[in-house]
Amino acid sequence: MNKPFISLCPEITRSHALTLMDWLEDEEVTRYLSDSRHVSRFIEQVIGRVQLPVLTHLFNQGGRFFMACDERDVPVGFVRLVKSGADCEMVLVIGQRDNWGRKLGASAIHEGMKLAFFDMRAEKLIAKIHPDNARSLKAFLNSGFLPHSETPATKSLVMHSEHYLRLLRERPAPHTASIHITEIDKARLQSLLAFERGADIFELEHEIERAIVVDPRQVADDVVTMNSKALLQVNDEEREVALVYPEDADEGAGKLSVCSGIGTAILGYKAGDAFNWRMPHRTCHIRIEKVLYQPEAAGDFHL
Known part of the structure; x- marks a missing residue:
């Protein structure tokens, strides 16, 4: 911070x-x-x-x-x-x-x-x-x-x-830490970018491009990958969320699209990471408290 x-x-x-x-x-x-x-x-x-x-x-x-x-x-x-x-x-x-x-x-x-x-x-x-x-x-x-x-x-x-x-x-930017995404997630997200539209979609493209790409079987089990569930601290609020593709998003149920502000923000970070992220009208302070479920760690490579 x-x-x-x-x-x-x-x-x-x-x-x-x-x-x-x-x-x-x-x-x-x-x-x-x-x-x-x-x-x-x-x-x-x-x-x-x-x-x-x-x-x-x-x-x-x-x-x-x-x-x-x-x-x-x-x-x-x-x-x-x-x-x-x-x-x-x-x-x-x-x-x-x-x-x-x-x-x-x-x-x-x-x-x-x-x-x-x-x-x-x-x-x-x-x-x-x-x-x-x-x-x-x-x-x-x-x-x-x-x-x-x-x-x-x-x-x-x-x-x-x-x-x-x-x-x-x-060379990561001065205020950012390295992030990791799997080869499969990167391929799927790049396909998504070809069709997704939104004012801030370039933020997701930026994160994908700067990420360290790893084999799905080698990714650390405390990294937020696609379809992971994580416990976050967003400013002073504790939130349990799942990181999903846009078609599965349901913010009321805690399912955040990877194209949303917090969804893009947490992609690739690991438990213990804390960082600032600009939302449309304010800066949020986000901490990854714990990864509750990760498909790769659970052997659910089909997700």
Whole structure:
């Protein structure tokens, strides 16, 4: 739970806009942000002209805008993704200076890469950084980005999708632990992805891609596999659940679809693992207390 955690929240409220304005008035925050004055004027105009409580559609003009929030859902920065053809550009700012040095930027970069490659289907992700911005350069380079080009005003770093997928399997993100899925579960879940539709289905695809794949007869008996039953602690609530395919889901009976928020979250984790997971409107703190039943451990390989 002490690992740096960032979720990218797509809903932008008036409160978020006011927070953004505060950040953009800090010269230390905007020192290397080339369009900070333009952004600040835009936000000021929006707040003065529009009285809506949710401003997401205005911030998403010309790209996708996300508030970067910590494990308490407190905004600490923002990420903007702009796609042009097969390429996508990422702009990242940690606006709360007290959080500098906590590696939250690295976590935000990993979340941005997930969205760019799995949700937006980019083939190449680009970050354009001022040469003197040593902190950002280090964060992107440590995340696997490679130098691409340079001018007196900008260093361009790049991440290709093939390189990203390789790193995803080799180097877990700062706030995640390794997960395991069986060969059979992976094949079935990949077939499911070809037909399933949903706003957050890319999260399941991401988890499948980063998972360590094991033989069903070799998987540890305390890992949550498909059709397992587990005892969870979700925030302060204890829940007994079964992880099932969408056609078998029945939330009232505790049968959670692997495509649901908590269903995707617990896939591949083992008893004792604790982690944060962003649901549509809040971050949940999840702990796998115990695996009560696992098909592979019971010899039920037909499930």
